[in-house]
Structure formats: C-alpha cells, structure tokens
Amino acid sequence: MLRLRLLTWDVKDTLLRLRQPVGESYAAEARAHGLRVEPDTLTRSFREVYGAQSRRFPNYGRGSGLSSRQWWVDVVKETFRLSGLHDDGVLTLMAEKLYGDFCSAQNWELLPGASETLSRCCQRGFSMGVISNFDRRLENILSHCNLRHRFDFVLTSEDVGFAKPDRRIFEEALRLAGVPPQQAAHVGDDYTRDYRAARAVGMHSFLLRAAGHSQEPEVPPEHVLPTLSHLLALIEKG
Incomplete structure (x- = not known):
C-alpha cells in the first residue's frame, strides 16, 4: 500500500x-441575439483562436498586463469574428455573458x-x-x-x-x-x-x-x- x-x-x-462542446454554447448565445452560426464552425474557430492567444499571451495573460477576464473576452470575440460575425457591440455583450456562464455549474x-x-x-x-x-x-x-x-x-x-x-x-x-x-x-x-x-x-x-x-x-x-x-x-x- x-x-x-x-x-x-x-x-x-x-x-x-463541459456539458457540451464550446461551439454549442457559443452558437446558443448567438441565437439569443438573433444570429445564426454553425456550432462546428465556432468550435474550429475557437480552437484556432485559443491556440494563438495561448502562444501570444501564455497563462491567461499573466505577466503580460492582461487580466484573464480580458484574455477570455478577446478569445470569444475573435472566435465569433473568425466565424463571420463582426458587430463589435454585440460581440462584447456575448463575450461578457459567456465569460460569466462558464463560471457557473450550468456548463x-x-x-x-x-x-x-x-x-x-x-x-x-x-x-x-x-x-x-x-x-x-x-x-x-x-x-x-x-x-x-x-x-x-x-x-x-x-x-x-x-x-x-x-x-x-x-x-x-x-x-x-x-x-x-x-x-x-x-x-x-x-x-x-x-x-x-x-x-x-x-x-x-x-x-x-x-x-x-x-x-x-x-x-x-x-x-x-x-x-x-x-x-x-x-x-x-x-
């Protein structure tokens, strides 16, 4: 022993x-704003953006003058942009909402x-x-x-x-x-x-x-x- x-x-x-793939959660948030994006597209975009952000600002921006909240908001917004959405005001709203959602038990x-x-x-x-x-x-x-x-x-x-x-x-x-x-x-x-x-x-x-x-x-x-x-x-x- x-x-x-x-x-x-x-x-x-x-x-x-996670209860469901990231792309499903992001697509549901987009639908709540009347926007349609395929979950698979969002999942692919997220992987690409997350990887690039992690290389550029490792460990959620620690040591780069970036808060982890801002690090994630930037990732979410860029994921939506790469998937074809470009209204910055809506992207910010969705990113802030998703940041909070992923802190709760629902996800x-x-x-x-x-x-x-x-x-x-x-x-x-x-x-x-x-x-x-x-x-x-x-x-x-x-x-x-x-x-x-x-x-x-x-x-x-x-x-x-x-x-x-x-x-x-x-x-x-x-x-x-x-x-x-x-x-x-x-x-x-x-x-x-x-x-x-x-x-x-x-x-x-x-x-x-x-x-x-x-x-x-x-x-x-x-x-x-x-x-x-x-x-x-x-x-x-x-």
Whole structure:
C-alpha cells in the first residue's frame, strides 16, 4: 500500500467536463441575439483562436498586463469574428455573458465517480488539493459544482504564475501541504502535464484514461485509471 498523505487533482476532464462542446454554447448565445452560426464552425474557430492567444499571451495573460477576464473576452470575440460575425457591440455583450456562464455549474458536469471518489478519499484522511492550468474562476466553478469543500487548497496557474508541466506549481502544492513528494500523488488526464510532470518532482501519479485512448508505453498499468472509481484500489495495491 502506498503511504500517501496528500492527493492533488487536475480538474478539467479529470473531475469536471463541459456539458457540451464550446461551439454549442457559443452558437446558443448567438441565437439569443438573433444570429445564426454553425456550432462546428465556432468550435474550429475557437480552437484556432485559443491556440494563438495561448502562444501570444501564455497563462491567461499573466505577466503580460492582461487580466484573464480580458484574455477570455478577446478569445470569444475573435472566435465569433473568425466565424463571420463582426458587430463589435454585440460581440462584447456575448463575450461578457459567456465569460460569466462558464463560471457557473450550468456548463459543467462531474465525471463518473468523481463525487464518490473524492468523498471516500476525504474519509480516508488524505489532504487534498487542486493543481490546474485554469484561470481564477476555478474556485467559483468548484463551489457551484459542490466540490470546493473537498479541497484544502486550489492552485490555478493564473494565481501561482506557473502552468503545468512547470515543476514549481507542484512544488508549491507540496509546500502548502507540508508533505514530501514521496508521500503525495497527483491524479490527472494529461500524460505530459499531469502524469510525467508530477513524477518529475518525485510524486506518485495516476493517469485517468478512458478505454481506447492511446497507450503511452511508459505508463505501467497500475498507474492507469480507467475511471476515477479505480483510484483507491490502486493506492491500496501500490
């Protein structure tokens, strides 16, 4: 059995996921303003704009003099522009509305097993924290989804100033918890940012991977979670 005192968690696509693709949410907001854009077009535009904005202003503009709110408003407006809408007044209204909507529970749902697994981990007495490449809205999202009370701390890349896989965000979690890395494990769905990054600082880690996802050869089967409900059994076997 692994002698663990601390469990840290990624959030997006580990504990919470979007209820519908970004393009569907954006298309619904456009319809509310009498505008028609195909969700698939918006999804493609969003991916392109998000990627470009992330390269130009990494970590939600932290260190660039840009607030994360403005960073996101710019992304949303440019997504609509790239999809053929150009009325700046309407784009601003839609962007502000969507920024708020994605802070609420209406756009997020728990992954299967998330609530029960967190509850059981708390009952076992683990310290628990979040390590997420997310902006400051994450605290509110976790509260709205009734998860915030499960965690002793929430570290977002925007607040800390470092994004996974930077080792410093993991080191900050260990410092906050007062736990050495060999007594901590991280749970996430991204091979590079979660699994490998946590192991690079000496933590244990588990990779959430649904059946059929590509198999990285370096991940032993005892480190792979087909669902979150498998976690405690793997900890006890480890």
